[in-house]
Amino acid sequence: xxxxMAAGGFGDRVAVGSLDDGLTVKQIFDHSGKAAKRFxxxxxxNVAMIDITSPALPICxxxxxxxxxxxVPLNYRLANQELDVLLERISPSIALMQxxxxxxxxxxxxxxxxxxxxxxxxxDSEEMPTDWSMDGxxxxxxxxxxxxxxxxxxxxxxxxxxxxxxxxxVEFMSASEExxxxxxxxxxxxxxxxxxxxxxxAGRRVVQLPEFDAKKWIELVRxxxxxxxxxxxxxxxxxxxHLLSEGTDSEGLPTLRAISYGGGKMPQPTIExxxxxxxxxxxxxxxxxxxxxxxxxxxxxxxHREAFASSDEEVRKRISSxxxxxxxxxxxxxxxxxxxxxxxxxxxxxxxxxxxxxEYKGVELTLTEDGWFPTNDGGWLDGEGYLFVTGRIDDxxxxxxxxxxxxxxxxxxxxxxxxxxxxxxxxxxQQWGEKIVAAVVIHTDxxxxxxxxxxxxxxxxxxxxxPDEVVFLDELPYNETGKLLRRVLKEDxxxxxxxxxx
Amino acid sequence: MALLKAGGRWSSxxxxxEVIVVKGPENDVSxxxxxxxxxxxxxxxxxxxxxxxxDGTQLGKRYVDEEDTIExxxxxxGSGSLGVDGKMLELKDAKPLPASD
Numbered sequence: 012x013x014x015x016m017a018a019g020g021f022g023d024r025v026a027v028g029s030l031d032d033g034l035t036v037k038q039i040f041d042h043s044g045k046a047a048k049r050f051x052x053x054x055x056x057n058v059a060m061i062d063i064t065s066p067a068l069p070i071c072x073x074x075x076x077x078x079x080x081x082x083v084p085l086n087y088r089l090a091n092q093e094l095d096v097l098l099e100r101i102s103p104s105i106a107l108m109q110x111x112x113x114x115x116x117x118x119x120x121x122x123x124x125x126x127x128x129x130x131x132x133x134x135d136s137e138e139m140p141t142d143w144s145m146d147g148x149x150x151x152x153x154x155x156x157x158x159x160x161x162x163x164x165x166x167x168x169x170x171x172x173x174x175x176x177x178x179x180x181v182e183f184m185s186a187s188e189e190x191x192x193x194x195x196x197x198x199x200x201x202x203x204x205x206x207x208x209x210x211x212x213a214g215r216r217v218v219q220l221p222e223f224d225a226k227k228w229i230e231l232v233r234x235x236x237x238x239x240x241x242x243x244x245x246x247x248x249x250x251x252x253h254l255l256s257e258g259t260d261s262e263g264l265p266t267l268r269a270i271s272y273g274g275g276k277m278p279q280p281t282i283e284x285x286x287x288x289x290x291x292x293x294x295x296x297x298x299x300x301x302x303x304x305x306x307x308x309x310x311x312x313x314x315h316r317e318a319f320a321s322s323d324e325e326v327r328k329r330i331s332s333x334x335x336x337x338x339x340x341x342x343x344x345x346x347x348x349x350x351x352x353x354x355x356x357x358x359x360x361x362x363x364x365x366x367x368x369x370e371y372k373g374v375e376l377t378l379t380e381d382g383w384f385p386t387n388d389g390g391w392l393d394g395e396g397y398l399f400v401t402g403r404i405d406d407x408x409x410x411x412x413x414x415x416x417x418x419x420x421x422x423x424x425x426x427x428x429x430x431x432x433x434x435x436x437x438x439x440x441q442q443w444g445e446k447i448v449a450a451v452v453i454h455t456d457x458x459x460x461x462x463x464x465x466x467x468x469x470x471x472x473x474x475x476x477x478p479d480e481v482v483f484l485d486e487l488p489y490n491e492t493g494k495l496l497r498r499v500l501k502e503d504x505x506x507x508x509x510x511x512x513x
Numbered sequence: 514m515a516l517l518k519a520g521g522r523w524s525s526x527x528x529x530x531e532v533i534v535v536k537g538p539e540n541d542v543s544x545x546x547x548x549x550x551x552x553x554x555x556x557x558x559x560x561x562x563x564x565x566x567x568d569g570t571q572l573g574k575r576y577v578d579e580e581d582t583i584e585x586x587x588x589x590x591g592s593g594s595l596g597v598d599g600k601m602l603e604l605k606d607a608k609p610l611p612a613s614d
Contacts, residue, residue: 012533012588015588016572016573016588016589019572019589019590020572020573145522145554145555147520171520174520174533175519175520178533178535178586180610180613181609181610181612182573182607182609183572183573183574183586184572184573185607185609192612202614205614206614209612209613209614210612210614213612215612239612241613241614269611269612271611271612271613271614273613293611295611295612295613297613297614299613305613305614306613306614309610309611309613311610311611312611337610365519365520
């Protein structure tokens with residue numbers, strides 16, 4: 012439906028790629044129709060994608076929807092065996108993959124495949140199916156969540172969730188013709204899917220960067236006159252570093268009007284450096300989850316500037332909030348029993364709205380009877396309704412019966428000029444149940460000792476928040492979309508605590 | 514008369530217009546296009562004469578009633594104008610959110 016509207020409204024605009032050789036909306040529409048026929052003829056239950064982002068992504072996504080089949084983008088970086096397991100779970104399927112990927116699949120012969128060239132080939136003679144599948148209950152997307160604990164769960168997003176998200180957050184053809192968005196998040200990340208849909212619906216050209224690299228990203232912004240981009244925090248911090256390394260000769264990023272960021276906690280020094288470096292760029296912080304069809308809360312450009320410039324501590328603090336809920340979304344902070352907490356009290360973030368799915372394949376629906384989804388994220392609302400996210404509830408450190416959110420400790424450590432990255436982790440302890448271990452990465456050439464860092468936390472937070480130990484590491488473990496792998500780090504720290512030296 | 518549920522798709526009986534319901538009222542209403550009852554997408558059109566004296570519908574635009582109980586989005590434009598229970602729907606002013614993805 013969304014693609015059909017776009018093709019009817021601005022079919023000649025370039026949807027994906029460069030202005031001179033990109034694919035127009037109408038071309039995406041035609042290719043998707045042919046892909047739909049191919050998918051239907053394959054007699055499968057799912058359309059998978061095990062590939063980097065490319066113009067084949069929208070074709071696969073819309074083709075699957077057209078055919079009424081779920082689109083299942085898989086993480087192409089998974090180990091061969093992990094891919095086998097996931098493919099088994101979605102069998103029978105047809106998968107978009109390149110020949111070199113196919114060799115990695117043990118059951119490769121049993122899976123129907125298409126490659127990028129197949130989907131992009133112009134086969135004018137082929138018939139287009141005229142009937143769109145239009146059922147709002149159709150599963151549009153199955154997304155395997157990163158599974159930080161146990162086996163990955165497959166989040167189910169139905170057509171009605173995605174359509175509600177787009178209609179609730181984007182205005183049709185609201186982008187002018189010269190606008191272009193740079194997408195550098197992979198297809199198996201909800202932000203990669205959401206960006207593909209919302210930019211198409213807004214009529215904004217998309218330029219894809221398959222594997223993020225700060226230098227390439229900056230070059231593309233300049234060569235393609237990019238006007239907006241979505242990044243995860245680690246990307247922004249590398250972009251900032253790279254721009255700084257260009258020194259005073261840097262030509263900056265003059266075309267870039269807007270950067271949105273999300274997908275993890277943004278260190279305050281990074282966003283402040285970015286605001287300073289790119290004074291003409293609007294910053295938007297978006298908070299959302301796979302299970303909520305992407306964004307549910309936004310901190311807009313004006314709010315960024317206001318917070319950045321304010322001398323009022325309350326207002327200034329909002330730069331580390333995720334802003335206010337979308338008009339179509341309700342947010343409520345609940346305690347462990349699901350009772351609503353008074354404003355200002357920290358608890359679990361619950362959200363409700365048409366775009367919220369909260370459904371996993373083969374698992375009982377996690378929505379409450381009245382439609383609320385417990386996110387498993389901790390947070391609180393300030394007096395003006397700004398939402399602050401403190402992190403996954405599972406990551407909370409329980410020391411001597413007190414719940415301590417790692418986020419507040421990390422924020423303070425990151426403000427120290429010598430610290431480039433930091434994580435606070437609860438490590439089992441006989442006396443306290445858990446003790447706080449701060450894993451810290453120091454900028455090259457700079458030095459700091461344990462006590463100084465402990466004191467910096469003690470000066471700001473209550474004394475039970477002071478790290479019991481500080482461990483210096485060369486780097487912290489992240490997955491490729493910039494999510495800190497706390498579980499891995501915790502295991503490493505436990506091993507180190509077993510008597511081995513750091 | 515029918516209940517307009519969010520996500521429901523309706524087509525005009527007398528022109529090309531198609532809409533999707535973004536927000537529906539709690540009670541049954543009569544949704545018309547070009548003065549004739551609209552039907553659920555895929556249903557048989559009812560007979561009637563097109564009144565094309567209005568501005569018609571524009572692709573991608575939202576239409577609302579005065580009381581703000583109904584909002585529909587035009588997914589296919591046509592020459593008939595939308596109405597509910599005899600009153601014309603109005604074009605909604607768009608206040609786009611900043612792009613988040």
